[in-house]
Amino acid sequence: xxxxxxxxxxxxxxxxxxxxxxxxxxxxxxxxxxxxxxxxxxxxxxxxxxxxxxxxxxxxxxxxxxxxxxxxxxxxxxxxxxxxxxxxxxxxxxxxxxxxxxxxxxxxxxxxxxxxxxxxxxxxxxxxxxxxxxxxxxxxxxxxxxxxxxxxxxxxxxxxxxxxxxxxxxxxxxxxxxxxxxxxxxxxxxxxxxxxxxxxxxxxxxxxxxxxxxxxxxxxxxxxxxxxxxxxxxxxxxxxxxxxxxxxxxxxxxxxxxxx
Amino acid sequence: xxxxxxxxxxxxxxxxxxxxxxxxxxxxxxxxxxxxxxxxxxxxxxxxxxxxxxxxxxxxxxxxxxxxxxxxxxxxxxxxxxxxxxxxxxxxxxxxxxxxxxxxxxxxxxxxxxxxxxxxxxxxxxxxxxxxxxxxxxxxxxxxxxxxxxxxxxxxxxxxxxxxxxxxxxxxxxxxxxxxxxxxxxxxxxxxxxxxxxxxxxxxxxxxxxxxxxxxxxxxxxxxxxxxxxxxxxxxxxxxxxxxxxxxxxxxxxxxxxxx
Numbered sequence: 001x002x003x004x005x006x007x008x009x010x011x012x013x014x015x016x017x018x019x020x021x022x023x024x025x026x027x028x029x030x031x032x033x034x035x036x037x038x039x040x041x042x043x044x045x046x047x048x049x050x051x052x053x054x055x056x057x058x059x060x061x062x063x064x065x066x067x068x069x070x071x072x073x074x075x076x077x078x079x080x081x082x083x084x085x086x087x088x089x090x091x092x093x094x095x096x097x098x099x100x101x102x103x104x105x106x107x108x109x110x111x112x113x114x115x116x117x118x119x120x121x122x123x124x125x126x127x128x129x130x131x132x133x134x135x136x137x138x139x140x141x142x143x144x145x146x147x148x149x150x151x152x153x154x155x156x157x158x159x160x161x162x163x164x165x166x167x168x169x170x171x172x173x174x175x176x177x178x179x180x181x182x183x184x185x186x187x188x189x190x191x192x193x194x195x196x197x198x199x200x201x202x203x204x205x206x207x208x209x210x211x212x213x214x215x216x217x218x219x220x221x222x223x224x225x226x227x228x229x230x231x232x233x234x235x236x237x238x239x240x241x242x243x244x245x246x247x248x249x250x251x252x253x254x255x256x257x258x259x260x
Numbered sequence: 261x262x263x264x265x266x267x268x269x270x271x272x273x274x275x276x277x278x279x280x281x282x283x284x285x286x287x288x289x290x291x292x293x294x295x296x297x298x299x300x301x302x303x304x305x306x307x308x309x310x311x312x313x314x315x316x317x318x319x320x321x322x323x324x325x326x327x328x329x330x331x332x333x334x335x336x337x338x339x340x341x342x343x344x345x346x347x348x349x350x351x352x353x354x355x356x357x358x359x360x361x362x363x364x365x366x367x368x369x370x371x372x373x374x375x376x377x378x379x380x381x382x383x384x385x386x387x388x389x390x391x392x393x394x395x396x397x398x399x400x401x402x403x404x405x406x407x408x409x410x411x412x413x414x415x416x417x418x419x420x421x422x423x424x425x426x427x428x429x430x431x432x433x434x435x436x437x438x439x440x441x442x443x444x445x446x447x448x449x450x451x452x453x454x455x456x457x458x459x460x461x462x463x464x465x466x467x468x469x470x471x472x473x474x475x476x477x478x479x480x481x482x483x484x485x486x487x488x489x490x491x492x493x494x495x496x497x498x499x500x501x502x503x504x505x506x507x508x509x510x511x512x513x514x515x516x517x518x519x520x
Contacts, residue, residue, distance in 0.1 A: 034332060063353075064361055071330070072328065097322070099411060122380070124416030124417055152384075153387050156383075
């Protein structure tokens with residue numbers, strides 16, 4: 001259902017760019033200014049969505065927006081607004097707790113209207129992400145798994161070679177990609193900063209047509225073209241668009257660059 | 261600073277139990293009831309803190325409370341209230357994102373008054389948790405690292421044997437325990453459901469006197485006595501206390517059971 005919605009708007013807008021609204025808010029130095037800052041953040045988010053609604057395929061919201069704005073106070077309004085343009089919304093909460101907590105986290109994001117949730121497969125299935133997939137399935141929502149992140153520290157975790165029961169080793173990100181297939185994830189995240197990983201992972205997920213979402217283009221140093229050529233299906237772009245003096249031109253240039 | 265505060269109240273109350281307030285709220289089926297439910301949750305949290313203030317060493321708050329209540333709307337009031345009893349507050353947000361997002365997450369929790377934050381070392385240091393430790397250091401707050409979680413799925417991640425540069429293997433939780441020492445963490449989390457892991461990890465962290473926080477007692481099946489005998493310094497207990505008909509007696513029994 002999430003993927004149908006995403007695919008439909010991506011085809012309609014001929015775009016596979018997901019707008020990451022992570023940095024539309026700056027926290028005030030005093031609590032007095034909170035209401036004003038929140039309203040400004042929502043207003044900025046609305047303007048960006050309105051401005052780019054025909055050039056993007058969806059919206060991603062992270063905790064630097066959820067924590068100051070409040071999920072049920074302001075964030076759900078942004079989700080509603082994006083839905084008004086047919087744009088699906090992804091909660092980038094990287095859920096990775098014990099099962100009963102994960103279920104609550106997923107429940108709240110889905111209640112607030114989000115269409116998919118990003119989860120960290122490191123916590124495993126049983127008593128871990130099983131509840132998130134269960135909650136998503138019941139509501140026809142999506143679960144997107146982190147497979148390789150876009151920062152340098154990813155080497156310390158996602159890149160590590162782990163041994164399986166037979167004693168043969170493979171890097172964690174390939175284990176995670178196989179879990180995405182096994183668990184029937186709606187997508188996986190692989191940083192655009194590591195196009196070589198996208199190529200490797202694509203080999204595993206392509207038979208199940210699980211799309212690859214790549215953050216890290218622009219501010220974090222990743223190239224849109226390289227990510228797409230490597231096999232990324234969607235690019236998650238935030239600061240490059242948000243801090244641009246002309247967001248529409250920036251998105252158009254990105255679309256042209258990688259012929260998305 | 262966080263550890264000083266924690267140690268002081270633990271000695272004063274002769275208790276090493278951290279009250280997990282995770283399950284004091286039930287979400288309403290309609291948004292209409294939200295305000296009432298929020299106020300009831302805050303009121304329940306206040307009552308529990310007041311009732312147990314001389315029997316516990318601190319309070320832990322997870323996202324199943326933060327998401328429905330809102331960090332700056334209701335959660336900060338609970339933190340303030342706990343501080344009124346000298347109780348430190350731990351944000352169990354299991355932060356594990358890219359650096360600039362992690363810094364925002366930490367900033368918001370610290371702004372709301374939290375004294376320490378729980379982080380997932382799987383995302384590594386550079387461009388990962390470096391910013392969280394930096395933010396905590398500047399504000400004299402604590403960072404507690406997940407080393408082994410309390411659920412069955414922990415086997416799929418924390419337990420996996422990873423190869424180091426020299427090709428020798430060790431389970432991830434021991435790698436994480438060493439990172440806690442290297443990064444000067446204020447504490448580590450090891451599930452009470454795996455007392456054997458507590459013993460192993462204690463060997464690594466004891467020389468730096470890094471305390472072990474153990475969740476999973478009671479509802480999740482862990483034994484308080486076994487965890488403490490294995491080397492747990494603090495027990496994180498939620499549902500066993502919250503759902504008890506007599507929370508004071510339950511805490512007293514727990515304290516007696518493990519002579520904490």
